[in-house]
Amino acid sequence: MGGFSYQLVEEVAKEIYIRALKQLPPDVVTALQHAHNSESDETARGILQTILQNIDIARDRNLLLCQDTGLPVYLVKIGSGFAADGARIAAALHSGAKRATLEHPFRGSSTHPLTRVNPQNSVGRGLPVIHWEFDQDADTLDILIIPKGSGSENMSAMKMFIPADGVKALKKFVLDTVVDSGGNPCPPGIIGVGIGGTADLVGVLAKKALARAVGSTNPDPQLAQMENDLLLAINGTGIGPMGLGGDTTALAVHIESAYTHMTLNPVAVNTQCWAARRSRAVIHRNGQVDYGY
Ligand code: SF4
Incomplete structure:
Protein backbone atom coordinates (compact mmCIF):
# COMPACT_ATOMS: atom_id res chain seq x y z
CA MET A 1 0.00 0.00 0.00
CA LEU A 24 -26.57 0.42 -9.44
CA PRO A 25 -26.53 0.54 -5.62
CA PRO A 26 -28.16 -2.59 -4.11
CA ASP A 27 -30.82 -0.49 -2.34
CA VAL A 28 -31.99 0.90 -5.71
CA VAL A 29 -32.04 -2.56 -7.32
CA THR A 30 -34.01 -3.98 -4.37
CA ALA A 31 -36.52 -1.13 -4.61
CA LEU A 32 -36.97 -1.76 -8.35
CA GLN A 33 -37.45 -5.51 -7.70
CA HIS A 34 -39.99 -4.73 -5.01
CA ALA A 35 -41.81 -2.35 -7.38
CA HIS A 36 -41.86 -5.06 -10.05
CA ASN A 37 -43.29 -7.62 -7.64
CA SER A 38 -46.01 -5.34 -6.35
CA GLU A 39 -47.07 -3.59 -9.59
CA SER A 40 -50.70 -4.18 -10.52
CA ASP A 41 -50.35 -2.79 -14.05
CA GLU A 42 -49.16 -5.27 -16.68
CA THR A 43 -47.40 -2.72 -18.90
CA ALA A 44 -45.65 -1.24 -15.88
CA ARG A 45 -44.52 -4.70 -14.77
CA GLY A 46 -43.10 -5.31 -18.25
CA ILE A 47 -41.17 -2.02 -18.16
CA LEU A 48 -39.78 -2.79 -14.70
CA GLN A 49 -38.80 -6.25 -15.91
CA THR A 50 -36.90 -4.67 -18.82
CA ILE A 51 -35.18 -2.24 -16.44
CA LEU A 52 -34.12 -5.16 -14.20
CA GLN A 53 -32.80 -7.05 -17.25
CA ASN A 54 -30.89 -3.95 -18.30
CA ILE A 55 -29.28 -3.82 -14.83
CA ASP A 56 -28.32 -7.53 -15.01
CA ILE A 57 -26.84 -7.23 -18.50
CA ALA A 58 -24.82 -4.14 -17.54
CA ARG A 59 -23.42 -6.00 -14.52
CA ASP A 60 -22.74 -9.33 -16.28
CA ARG A 61 -21.20 -7.84 -19.43
CA ASN A 62 -19.49 -4.87 -17.79
CA LEU A 63 -21.58 -2.36 -19.80
CA LEU A 64 -22.98 1.07 -19.06
CA GLY A 149 -28.32 12.48 -16.66
CA SER A 150 -30.23 15.28 -18.35
CA GLY A 151 -33.64 13.61 -18.60
CA SER A 152 -34.07 13.74 -14.85
CA GLU A 153 -31.99 16.87 -14.10
CA ASN A 154 -34.03 18.84 -16.66
CA MET A 155 -37.21 18.17 -14.68
CA SER A 156 -35.85 19.79 -11.51
CA ALA A 157 -37.46 22.94 -10.17
CA MET A 158 -37.09 25.54 -7.45
CA LYS A 159 -39.51 28.05 -5.98
CA MET A 160 -39.26 30.71 -3.30
CA PHE A 161 -42.28 30.42 -0.98
CA ILE A 162 -43.13 32.62 1.96
CA PRO A 163 -44.13 31.12 5.34
CA ALA A 164 -47.77 32.25 4.82
CA ASP A 165 -48.01 29.78 1.92
CA GLY A 166 -47.89 26.95 4.45
CA VAL A 167 -46.61 23.38 4.26
CA LYS A 168 -49.48 22.37 1.97
CA ALA A 169 -48.14 24.67 -0.76
CA LEU A 170 -44.70 23.05 -0.49
CA LYS A 171 -46.18 19.59 -0.93
CA LYS A 172 -48.30 20.76 -3.86
CA PHE A 173 -45.23 22.22 -5.55
CA VAL A 174 -43.36 18.90 -5.26
CA LEU A 175 -46.36 16.97 -6.55
CA ASP A 176 -46.99 19.43 -9.42
CA THR A 177 -43.33 19.19 -10.43
CA VAL A 178 -43.55 15.40 -10.64
CA VAL A 179 -46.87 15.51 -12.54
CA ASP A 180 -45.54 18.10 -15.01
CA SER A 181 -42.45 15.90 -15.56
CA GLY A 182 -44.51 12.90 -16.68
CA GLY A 183 -42.29 10.25 -18.24
CA ASN A 184 -39.42 12.66 -19.08
CA PRO A 185 -37.20 11.81 -16.09
CA CYS A 186 -37.39 8.03 -16.82
CA PRO A 187 -39.39 7.11 -13.69
CA PRO A 188 -39.46 5.43 -11.24
CA GLY A 189 -36.54 7.06 -9.44
CA ILE A 190 -35.88 9.18 -6.39
CA ILE A 191 -37.47 12.57 -5.81
CA GLY A 192 -34.93 14.70 -3.94
CA VAL A 193 -36.44 17.65 -2.09
CA GLY A 194 -34.64 20.54 -0.44
CA ILE A 195 -36.49 22.76 2.02
CA GLY A 196 -35.12 25.90 3.61
CA GLY A 197 -31.82 27.76 3.39
CA THR A 198 -31.37 30.23 0.54
CA ALA A 199 -31.94 30.07 -3.22
CA ASP A 200 -28.51 28.47 -3.72
CA LEU A 201 -28.46 26.16 -0.68
CA VAL A 202 -31.90 24.67 -1.32
CA GLY A 203 -30.76 23.19 -4.65
CA VAL A 204 -27.74 21.61 -2.99
CA LEU A 205 -30.01 20.12 -0.32
CA ALA A 206 -32.20 18.55 -3.00
CA LYS A 207 -29.11 17.09 -4.68
CA LYS A 208 -27.81 15.72 -1.37
CA ALA A 209 -31.21 14.12 -0.81
CA LEU A 210 -30.52 11.97 -3.89
CA ALA A 211 -27.31 10.71 -2.28
CA ARG A 212 -29.25 8.86 0.45
CA ALA A 213 -29.91 5.14 0.17
CA VAL A 214 -33.45 4.18 -0.83
CA GLY A 215 -35.16 3.02 2.35
CA SER A 216 -33.53 5.67 4.54
CA THR A 217 -35.72 8.28 6.20
CA ASN A 218 -35.09 11.79 7.42
CA PRO A 219 -34.23 11.70 11.17
CA ASP A 220 -36.73 14.51 11.83
CA PRO A 221 -40.12 12.74 12.33
CA GLN A 222 -42.06 15.60 10.70
CA LEU A 223 -39.91 15.47 7.59
CA ALA A 224 -40.00 11.65 7.57
CA GLN A 225 -43.81 11.88 7.62
CA MET A 226 -43.70 14.37 4.77
CA GLU A 227 -41.46 12.00 2.76
CA ASN A 228 -44.00 9.24 3.26
CA ASP A 229 -47.01 11.44 2.43
CA LEU A 230 -45.37 12.71 -0.74
CA LEU A 231 -44.36 9.21 -1.87
CA LEU A 232 -47.93 8.00 -1.46
CA ALA A 233 -49.30 11.03 -3.33
CA ILE A 234 -46.74 10.69 -6.15
CA ASN A 235 -47.44 6.99 -6.59
CA GLY A 236 -51.14 7.79 -6.55
CA THR A 237 -50.80 9.92 -9.71
CA GLY A 238 -50.68 6.82 -11.93
CA ILE A 239 -47.82 8.24 -14.04
CA GLY A 240 -45.99 4.95 -13.58
CA PRO A 241 -42.74 3.55 -15.00
CA MET A 242 -41.55 5.60 -17.99
CA GLY A 243 -44.79 7.60 -17.74
CA LEU A 244 -46.86 4.82 -19.30
CA GLY A 245 -49.10 4.24 -16.29
CA GLY A 246 -48.84 2.15 -13.15
CA ASP A 247 -48.45 2.20 -9.40
CA THR A 248 -44.75 3.11 -9.28
CA THR A 249 -43.84 6.67 -10.23
CA ALA A 250 -41.15 7.04 -7.56
CA LEU A 251 -39.11 4.60 -5.49
CA ALA A 252 -38.56 7.12 -2.73
CA VAL A 253 -38.92 10.74 -1.69
CA HIS A 254 -35.95 12.09 0.26
CA ILE A 255 -36.07 15.48 1.96
CA GLU A 256 -33.08 17.40 3.28
CA SER A 257 -33.63 20.66 5.12
CA ALA A 258 -31.88 23.69 6.57
CA TYR A 259 -32.96 26.62 8.69
CA THR A 260 -34.05 29.57 6.59
CA HIS A 261 -34.94 33.26 6.97
CA MET A 262 -38.11 33.98 8.98
CA THR A 263 -39.78 35.40 5.87
CA LEU A 264 -38.50 32.77 3.41
CA ASN A 265 -39.30 29.18 2.59
CA PRO A 266 -37.47 27.98 -0.53
CA VAL A 267 -38.20 24.55 -1.96
CA ALA A 268 -36.25 22.65 -4.62
CA VAL A 269 -36.98 19.38 -6.36
CA ASN A 270 -34.10 17.43 -7.89
CA THR A 271 -35.44 14.52 -9.86
CA GLN A 272 -33.57 11.25 -10.28
CA CYS A 273 -34.34 8.51 -12.80
CA TRP A 274 -34.51 4.72 -12.33
CA ALA A 275 -30.76 4.74 -13.05
CA ALA A 276 -30.19 6.29 -9.63
S1 SF4 B 1 -32.31 6.61 -17.42
FE1 SF4 B 1 -31.59 8.53 -16.47
S2 SF4 B 1 -29.60 8.92 -17.37
FE2 SF4 B 1 -30.67 7.45 -18.69
S3 SF4 B 1 -31.73 8.68 -20.26
FE3 SF4 B 1 -33.17 8.36 -18.57
S4 SF4 B 1 -32.91 10.19 -17.28
FE4 SF4 B 1 -31.10 10.07 -18.60
Whole structure:
Protein backbone atom coordinates (compact mmCIF):
# COMPACT_ATOMS: atom_id res chain seq x y z
CA MET A 1 0.00 0.00 0.00
CA GLY A 2 1.55 3.28 -1.09
CA GLY A 3 -0.14 5.69 1.35
CA PHE A 4 -2.32 8.67 0.48
CA SER A 5 -1.50 10.78 -2.57
CA TYR A 6 -3.39 13.15 -4.84
CA GLN A 7 -2.68 10.73 -7.68
CA LEU A 8 -4.67 8.16 -5.68
CA VAL A 9 -7.59 10.62 -5.43
CA GLU A 10 -7.47 11.04 -9.22
CA GLU A 11 -7.51 7.27 -9.77
CA VAL A 12 -10.40 6.90 -7.30
CA ALA A 13 -12.36 9.75 -8.92
CA LYS A 14 -11.98 7.98 -12.27
CA GLU A 15 -12.83 4.55 -10.87
CA ILE A 16 -16.01 5.58 -9.05
CA TYR A 17 -17.32 7.48 -12.08
CA ILE A 18 -17.00 4.31 -14.19
CA ARG A 19 -18.35 2.06 -11.39
CA ALA A 20 -21.37 4.31 -10.91
CA LEU A 21 -22.21 4.07 -14.60
CA LYS A 22 -22.23 0.25 -14.49
CA GLN A 23 -23.45 -0.94 -11.08
CA LEU A 24 -26.57 0.42 -9.44
CA PRO A 25 -26.53 0.54 -5.62
CA PRO A 26 -28.16 -2.59 -4.11
CA ASP A 27 -30.82 -0.49 -2.34
CA VAL A 28 -31.99 0.90 -5.71
CA VAL A 29 -32.04 -2.56 -7.32
CA THR A 30 -34.01 -3.98 -4.37
CA ALA A 31 -36.52 -1.13 -4.61
CA LEU A 32 -36.97 -1.76 -8.35
CA GLN A 33 -37.45 -5.51 -7.70
CA HIS A 34 -39.99 -4.73 -5.01
CA ALA A 35 -41.81 -2.35 -7.38
CA HIS A 36 -41.86 -5.06 -10.05
CA ASN A 37 -43.29 -7.62 -7.64
CA SER A 38 -46.01 -5.34 -6.35
CA GLU A 39 -47.07 -3.59 -9.59
CA SER A 40 -50.70 -4.18 -10.52
CA ASP A 41 -50.35 -2.79 -14.05
CA GLU A 42 -49.16 -5.27 -16.68
CA THR A 43 -47.40 -2.72 -18.90
CA ALA A 44 -45.65 -1.24 -15.88
CA ARG A 45 -44.52 -4.70 -14.77
CA GLY A 46 -43.10 -5.31 -18.25
CA ILE A 47 -41.17 -2.02 -18.16
CA LEU A 48 -39.78 -2.79 -14.70
CA GLN A 49 -38.80 -6.25 -15.91
CA THR A 50 -36.90 -4.67 -18.82
CA ILE A 51 -35.18 -2.24 -16.44
CA LEU A 52 -34.12 -5.16 -14.20
CA GLN A 53 -32.80 -7.05 -17.25
CA ASN A 54 -30.89 -3.95 -18.30
CA ILE A 55 -29.28 -3.82 -14.83
CA ASP A 56 -28.32 -7.53 -15.01
CA ILE A 57 -26.84 -7.23 -18.50
CA ALA A 58 -24.82 -4.14 -17.54
CA ARG A 59 -23.42 -6.00 -14.52
CA ASP A 60 -22.74 -9.33 -16.28
CA ARG A 61 -21.20 -7.84 -19.43
CA ASN A 62 -19.49 -4.87 -17.79
CA LEU A 63 -21.58 -2.36 -19.80
CA LEU A 64 -22.98 1.07 -19.06
CA LEU A 65 -26.47 1.17 -17.54
CA CYS A 66 -27.49 4.06 -19.79
CA GLN A 67 -26.01 5.95 -22.72
CA ASP A 68 -26.39 9.22 -20.82
CA THR A 69 -23.26 9.19 -18.68
CA GLY A 70 -24.35 12.49 -17.20
CA LEU A 71 -22.49 15.31 -15.56
CA PRO A 72 -20.16 14.26 -12.73
CA VAL A 73 -21.29 15.56 -9.33
CA TYR A 74 -18.91 14.75 -6.46
CA LEU A 75 -19.91 15.02 -2.80
CA VAL A 76 -16.72 15.18 -0.76
CA LYS A 77 -16.41 14.88 3.01
CA ILE A 78 -13.03 15.64 4.56
CA GLY A 79 -12.44 14.46 8.11
CA SER A 80 -10.55 16.63 10.59
CA GLY A 81 -8.09 13.77 10.99
CA PHE A 82 -7.34 13.77 7.27
CA ALA A 83 -5.16 16.80 6.60
CA ALA A 84 -5.31 17.51 2.87
CA ASP A 85 -5.10 20.34 0.35
CA GLY A 86 -8.64 21.03 -0.93
CA ALA A 87 -7.39 22.69 -4.11
CA ARG A 88 -5.36 19.61 -5.01
CA ILE A 89 -8.34 17.34 -4.25
CA ALA A 90 -10.48 19.47 -6.59
CA ALA A 91 -7.82 19.23 -9.31
CA ALA A 92 -7.65 15.44 -8.86
CA LEU A 93 -11.44 15.11 -9.17
CA HIS A 94 -11.35 17.17 -12.35
CA SER A 95 -8.59 15.00 -13.87
CA GLY A 96 -10.25 11.78 -12.68
CA ALA A 97 -13.61 12.62 -14.28
CA LYS A 98 -11.89 13.65 -17.50
CA ARG A 99 -9.75 10.52 -17.62
CA ALA A 100 -12.76 8.26 -16.94
CA THR A 101 -14.46 9.74 -20.00
CA LEU A 102 -11.45 9.61 -22.31
CA GLU A 103 -9.89 6.33 -21.17
CA HIS A 104 -13.00 4.14 -20.75
CA PRO A 105 -14.10 5.73 -23.14
CA PHE A 106 -17.72 6.93 -22.96
CA ARG A 107 -19.77 9.85 -24.21
CA GLY A 108 -18.91 13.19 -22.61
CA SER A 109 -21.92 15.45 -22.07
CA SER A 110 -20.35 18.65 -20.71
CA THR A 111 -21.09 21.52 -23.08
CA HIS A 112 -20.46 25.29 -23.23
CA PRO A 113 -23.83 26.88 -22.30
CA LEU A 114 -23.87 29.28 -25.28
CA THR A 115 -21.71 27.85 -28.06
CA ARG A 116 -22.88 24.29 -27.19
CA VAL A 117 -19.37 23.05 -27.98
CA ASN A 118 -18.79 19.71 -26.23
CA PRO A 119 -15.15 18.93 -25.39
CA GLN A 120 -16.16 15.24 -25.02
CA ASN A 121 -14.49 14.93 -21.64
CA SER A 122 -17.31 15.51 -19.07
CA VAL A 123 -15.56 18.55 -17.59
CA GLY A 124 -15.16 22.26 -18.32
CA ARG A 125 -15.54 25.55 -16.45
CA GLY A 126 -17.45 24.76 -13.25
CA LEU A 127 -17.41 20.99 -13.86
CA PRO A 128 -17.22 18.56 -12.22
CA VAL A 129 -19.65 19.90 -9.64
CA ILE A 130 -18.08 19.48 -6.20
CA HIS A 131 -19.95 19.87 -2.90
CA TRP A 132 -17.71 19.99 0.17
CA GLU A 133 -18.48 18.87 3.69
CA PHE A 134 -16.27 18.51 6.75
CA ASP A 135 -16.52 16.03 9.59
CA GLN A 136 -14.81 16.70 12.91
CA ASP A 137 -15.12 13.05 13.94
CA ALA A 138 -13.68 11.41 10.81
CA ASP A 139 -10.12 10.68 9.71
CA THR A 140 -10.92 9.75 6.11
CA LEU A 141 -11.61 11.36 2.76
CA ASP A 142 -15.08 10.28 1.64
CA ILE A 143 -15.89 10.80 -2.05
CA LEU A 144 -19.31 10.05 -3.52
CA ILE A 145 -20.20 10.56 -7.17
CA ILE A 146 -23.67 11.00 -8.61
CA PRO A 147 -23.49 11.08 -12.41
CA LYS A 148 -26.53 13.14 -13.37
CA GLY A 149 -28.32 12.48 -16.66
CA SER A 150 -30.23 15.28 -18.35
CA GLY A 151 -33.64 13.61 -18.60
CA SER A 152 -34.07 13.74 -14.85
CA GLU A 153 -31.99 16.87 -14.10
CA ASN A 154 -34.03 18.84 -16.66
CA MET A 155 -37.21 18.17 -14.68
CA SER A 156 -35.85 19.79 -11.51
CA ALA A 157 -37.46 22.94 -10.17
CA MET A 158 -37.09 25.54 -7.45
CA LYS A 159 -39.51 28.05 -5.98
CA MET A 160 -39.26 30.71 -3.30
CA PHE A 161 -42.28 30.42 -0.98
CA ILE A 162 -43.13 32.62 1.96
CA PRO A 163 -44.13 31.12 5.34
CA ALA A 164 -47.77 32.25 4.82
CA ASP A 165 -48.01 29.78 1.92
CA GLY A 166 -47.89 26.95 4.45
CA VAL A 167 -46.61 23.38 4.26
CA LYS A 168 -49.48 22.37 1.97
CA ALA A 169 -48.14 24.67 -0.76
CA LEU A 170 -44.70 23.05 -0.49
CA LYS A 171 -46.18 19.59 -0.93
CA LYS A 172 -48.30 20.76 -3.86
CA PHE A 173 -45.23 22.22 -5.55
CA VAL A 174 -43.36 18.90 -5.26
CA LEU A 175 -46.36 16.97 -6.55
CA ASP A 176 -46.99 19.43 -9.42
CA THR A 177 -43.33 19.19 -10.43
CA VAL A 178 -43.55 15.40 -10.64
CA VAL A 179 -46.87 15.51 -12.54
CA ASP A 180 -45.54 18.10 -15.01
CA SER A 181 -42.45 15.90 -15.56
CA GLY A 182 -44.51 12.90 -16.68
CA GLY A 183 -42.29 10.25 -18.24
CA ASN A 184 -39.42 12.66 -19.08
CA PRO A 185 -37.20 11.81 -16.09
CA CYS A 186 -37.39 8.03 -16.82
CA PRO A 187 -39.39 7.11 -13.69
CA PRO A 188 -39.46 5.43 -11.24
CA GLY A 189 -36.54 7.06 -9.44
CA ILE A 190 -35.88 9.18 -6.39
CA ILE A 191 -37.47 12.57 -5.81
CA GLY A 192 -34.93 14.70 -3.94
CA VAL A 193 -36.44 17.65 -2.09
CA GLY A 194 -34.64 20.54 -0.44
CA ILE A 195 -36.49 22.76 2.02
CA GLY A 196 -35.12 25.90 3.61
CA GLY A 197 -31.82 27.76 3.39
CA THR A 198 -31.37 30.23 0.54
CA ALA A 199 -31.94 30.07 -3.22
CA ASP A 200 -28.51 28.47 -3.72
CA LEU A 201 -28.46 26.16 -0.68
CA VAL A 202 -31.90 24.67 -1.32
CA GLY A 203 -30.76 23.19 -4.65
CA VAL A 204 -27.74 21.61 -2.99
CA LEU A 205 -30.01 20.12 -0.32
CA ALA A 206 -32.20 18.55 -3.00
CA LYS A 207 -29.11 17.09 -4.68
CA LYS A 208 -27.81 15.72 -1.37
CA ALA A 209 -31.21 14.12 -0.81
CA LEU A 210 -30.52 11.97 -3.89
CA ALA A 211 -27.31 10.71 -2.28
CA ARG A 212 -29.25 8.86 0.45
CA ALA A 213 -29.91 5.14 0.17
CA VAL A 214 -33.45 4.18 -0.83
CA GLY A 215 -35.16 3.02 2.35
CA SER A 216 -33.53 5.67 4.54
CA THR A 217 -35.72 8.28 6.20
CA ASN A 218 -35.09 11.79 7.42
CA PRO A 219 -34.23 11.70 11.17
CA ASP A 220 -36.73 14.51 11.83
CA PRO A 221 -40.12 12.74 12.33
CA GLN A 222 -42.06 15.60 10.70
CA LEU A 223 -39.91 15.47 7.59
CA ALA A 224 -40.00 11.65 7.57
CA GLN A 225 -43.81 11.88 7.62
CA MET A 226 -43.70 14.37 4.77
CA GLU A 227 -41.46 12.00 2.76
CA ASN A 228 -44.00 9.24 3.26
CA ASP A 229 -47.01 11.44 2.43
CA LEU A 230 -45.37 12.71 -0.74
CA LEU A 231 -44.36 9.21 -1.87
CA LEU A 232 -47.93 8.00 -1.46
CA ALA A 233 -49.30 11.03 -3.33
CA ILE A 234 -46.74 10.69 -6.15
CA ASN A 235 -47.44 6.99 -6.59
CA GLY A 236 -51.14 7.79 -6.55
CA THR A 237 -50.80 9.92 -9.71
CA GLY A 238 -50.68 6.82 -11.93
CA ILE A 239 -47.82 8.24 -14.04
CA GLY A 240 -45.99 4.95 -13.58
CA PRO A 241 -42.74 3.55 -15.00
CA MET A 242 -41.55 5.60 -17.99
CA GLY A 243 -44.79 7.60 -17.74
CA LEU A 244 -46.86 4.82 -19.30
CA GLY A 245 -49.10 4.24 -16.29
CA GLY A 246 -48.84 2.15 -13.15
CA ASP A 247 -48.45 2.20 -9.40
CA THR A 248 -44.75 3.11 -9.28
CA THR A 249 -43.84 6.67 -10.23
CA ALA A 250 -41.15 7.04 -7.56
CA LEU A 251 -39.11 4.60 -5.49
CA ALA A 252 -38.56 7.12 -2.73
CA VAL A 253 -38.92 10.74 -1.69
CA HIS A 254 -35.95 12.09 0.26
CA ILE A 255 -36.07 15.48 1.96
CA GLU A 256 -33.08 17.40 3.28
CA SER A 257 -33.63 20.66 5.12
CA ALA A 258 -31.88 23.69 6.57
CA TYR A 259 -32.96 26.62 8.69
CA THR A 260 -34.05 29.57 6.59
CA HIS A 261 -34.94 33.26 6.97
CA MET A 262 -38.11 33.98 8.98
CA THR A 263 -39.78 35.40 5.87
CA LEU A 264 -38.50 32.77 3.41
CA ASN A 265 -39.30 29.18 2.59
CA PRO A 266 -37.47 27.98 -0.53
CA VAL A 267 -38.20 24.55 -1.96
CA ALA A 268 -36.25 22.65 -4.62
CA VAL A 269 -36.98 19.38 -6.36
CA ASN A 270 -34.10 17.43 -7.89
CA THR A 271 -35.44 14.52 -9.86
CA GLN A 272 -33.57 11.25 -10.28
CA CYS A 273 -34.34 8.51 -12.80
CA TRP A 274 -34.51 4.72 -12.33
CA ALA A 275 -30.76 4.74 -13.05
CA ALA A 276 -30.19 6.29 -9.63
CA ARG A 277 -26.42 5.92 -9.93
CA ARG A 278 -24.05 6.64 -7.10
CA SER A 279 -20.68 5.24 -6.12
CA ARG A 280 -18.49 5.96 -3.10
CA ALA A 281 -14.87 5.56 -2.06
CA VAL A 282 -13.53 6.14 1.42
CA ILE A 283 -9.81 6.87 1.35
CA HIS A 284 -7.67 6.28 4.44
CA ARG A 285 -4.37 7.97 5.27
CA ASN A 286 -2.49 4.74 4.67
CA GLY A 287 -3.82 4.61 1.12
CA GLN A 288 -6.48 1.97 1.76
CA VAL A 289 -9.61 2.58 -0.32
CA ASP A 290 -13.01 1.15 0.65
CA TYR A 291 -15.48 1.15 -2.23
CA GLY A 292 -19.23 1.26 -1.67
CA TYR A 293 -22.33 3.31 -2.47
S1 SF4 B 1 -32.91 10.19 -17.28
FE1 SF4 B 1 -31.59 8.53 -16.47
S2 SF4 B 1 -32.31 6.61 -17.42
FE2 SF4 B 1 -33.17 8.36 -18.57
S3 SF4 B 1 -31.73 8.68 -20.26
FE3 SF4 B 1 -31.10 10.07 -18.60
S4 SF4 B 1 -29.60 8.92 -17.37
FE4 SF4 B 1 -30.67 7.45 -18.69
